[in-house]
Amino acid sequence: MNFSIFLLALFDGVAYAALVFIVALGLTLIFGVMRILNVAHGSLYAIGAYTTVSLVGYFLALGFAPAFAFPLMIVSAILVGIVIGAPLEYFLLRRIYQKSEVLQLLVTFAVFMILEDVQRLVWGTQPYFNSSALQVLGNVTVFGVTYTAYQLILLPLIAVVLLLGMRFFLRHTIIGKLITATTEDREAAQSIGIDADRVFLFTFVIGAVLAGLGGALASPTTSILPGMGADMIVLSFAVVATAGLGQIEGAALTALMIGLGRSFAVYLYPEISVLVPYLIMVLVLLVRPEGLFGSPAARKI
């Protein structure tokens, strides 16, 4: 492996990690606050990607500049959060918070099955591709290796901003503190007048927007086709589980680990590259069952 291949693998890994982190951030936030693993999270990612390609295709055909793709990504992410995320929480999840974990898992799994077909109905099975946003930002050359600025600079930048933003939001803003309080003790939070229902709705929408944003940002870099949601939910679960469920900073680190592991495998052992994230997860969990940053929950008896 020569230096330029090494750099390529490194850049691939970082770009990939950034995307996975954004999706995993939503997943782990929802879990951390609501104790629900949203299996349909992967579908929200896929729908974010599909929506973006459709919108970008439509507006570019109307003669808008390619740079218009960027605001459209944000619009798509918000649409995913509001049109799908909000009703999902309000009409469905709200009914099952008191049920067992496995039952909650089955419910979000059912939603996942439904949304997979919704994608097929709306967008068909043909792959979509639109890399306008990628081309707008052009390329950068680092040590003789040319790479897209979109993947090398913009994606990691957004991931870091989201990580820091989320930390700041949860620790230093009123709404963030309300969310943290509700997470720690729902009943106590309600007793001091926090509307836990609204906190949950808000958190779920934010999580859904992050999934949609991940899809929107991924759309210029990959073909969008059925099945991408299933891949992403398992992958982002691998990230979140490796870090420890609910661990935001940990998710950033494991996303990087898994992203780099995968991209180096692509160049070194291409056959096993898709397996690398799972191998990392299994190895970590063998040693630390609660994830790298999770702490074992001691049951009081």
Place this chain on the structure above:
Amino acid sequence: MPTRTQSSKPSNKVNARMTSPLSWLWIVGMAVIIAVPFLVPSMQLLVNFALAKGLAVLGVTVLLRAGQVSFGHALYFGIAAYAGAFLMTSMPATDFFVILIVGVLGAIVAGLFVGLFVVRYRGIFFGMLNLAFSMIFWSILEKFYHLTGGADGLRFTRPTVFGQALDHVQFNMVLYYSVLVLMVALGWFTHRWFASPVGQLFQTIKTNETRLEYLGISPKRALLSGYLLSAALCGVGGVMMGMAQGVVTPEYVWWVRSAEMVFIAVLGGAGSVQGAFLGALIYEVVRTYASVYAGDIWQMILGGFLLIIILFAPGGLIGILESAFKRDTTKPSAKTGDRK
């Protein structure tokens, strides 16, 4: 989790079931299934597929009894089918029973390796880690195409039966009645296992692992015992399905297949042995006829139904049947552990 109906007051009248109207329904149902190849030969293959699938669903059902759900049990379905297919492609004309045994052993060995790892987890982690393992195996099948035939899978010819090369019709008969015998035998075994001390210890995982540990039992080992049973059952279903189709593809392991198993288990009545097969039969028949009209939205329909069952009929088909029949009988239904 929707499982046993709590209202059924436990009693020890094991024989109560024998005379209940519901058991007549099972007897009539069995008679119909036995007669299918003669009455409606066009349905034979369909029922064969449904019962093979039912065996796999029974595997998922076992885990539901411990309050666990696996989104990756198609792994064992596929591993057994591929193990059988590998044997057939390397040694054509291998005996049917050898393939069955090798396939199931493959599933059990895989179940042991994955099981030793996943029994450390419950709930979300248990469900998702199983999914991850099935996706790992799926990508192996797709990527190592020189070994596995990739997405096209492996085709193989008919196995021999007791050294006899059978024609298509004869072999299908052997398959049909074998899967029927397996259904009865394994259904009976699983039912007995549920009621046995080891099966009961396994089911306590659902309610109190602390007490289980304080009874001197390792919860992990208790869960592993049921996990191996579930892997073996999925394996039997997979290898029977493989032989019925004459081809195995990565689709055998695909998450959609796992989801289907979970769906049927919940539809039939989570935790019920008969429910697994009843659910599989109904599912397969509806799918065959509905896919003409609703092929594109099949998963959507399944997901919708799953939600409806979970939210409004947590006892599944068996729960509905039992409450329908309970009106006719004053006898209590069988004791809690006795529900097939």
Place this chain on the structure above:
Amino acid sequence: MTEVLLETRNLTIKFGGITAADNVSLTINAGKNLAIIGPNGAGKTTFLNICTGWLKPSKGQVLFEGQDITPLPPRKIVDRGVARAFQIPQLFTEHTALENLLIAASARQKRRNPLVDMHAIPERTEMLNLLDMVGCADVADALVVELPEGQRKLIDIAVALALKPRLLLMDEPTSGVASSEKHAIMEILIGALKEANVTSVFVEHDMGIVEKYADEVAVWNSGNVQLRGTPAEILEHPDVIRDVIGEVV
């Protein structure tokens, strides 16, 4: 000629800033019923948790019949003859009272035959008798989840007894039981323990119970044993009257 059944040496454990066990060295004598009393938060339950392997001490040892059991998980300690009843009953809520006992009996015998009906195991009569002994025979076929707290506590103790332990650790055995029945229950329980030759340790807040049924009393305070002696000695001790009894009354 008192024989030591269980012994702890310098047990220490901390949670955050709180020292829940502070250098606890205690011997439990075979054939004696030891009551543990003390204010809430003194570390009584923590002590039981360490003795049964649920918590691992940062320092110190637990010896059962002279053998070091400190590193063992609870199930291995149970196998050696230490059973536990809990402050919050730990039962299989979707099983009936009788089934809870049958499961315990099956676990004790390590029954593995998958074709035997649990209801048909030879210990069934013994388990019915055990249920009868704790006064729960009439609810044998009721699902545990439907029973009141008091009965669940008694079944929890019966489950522990079903294991035929040599040492039984009970965390507030009579809390949740109607006060009119406390003495009757303890009478039966202590009688049964004597008969089966089981040594018991019980955490208790009711000094009437302690006075009547304990052979020895250990007073816990701030994570350690402050005093030890016969009920008569302890219950008249001024410190105990001030710190422990005062709180309860």
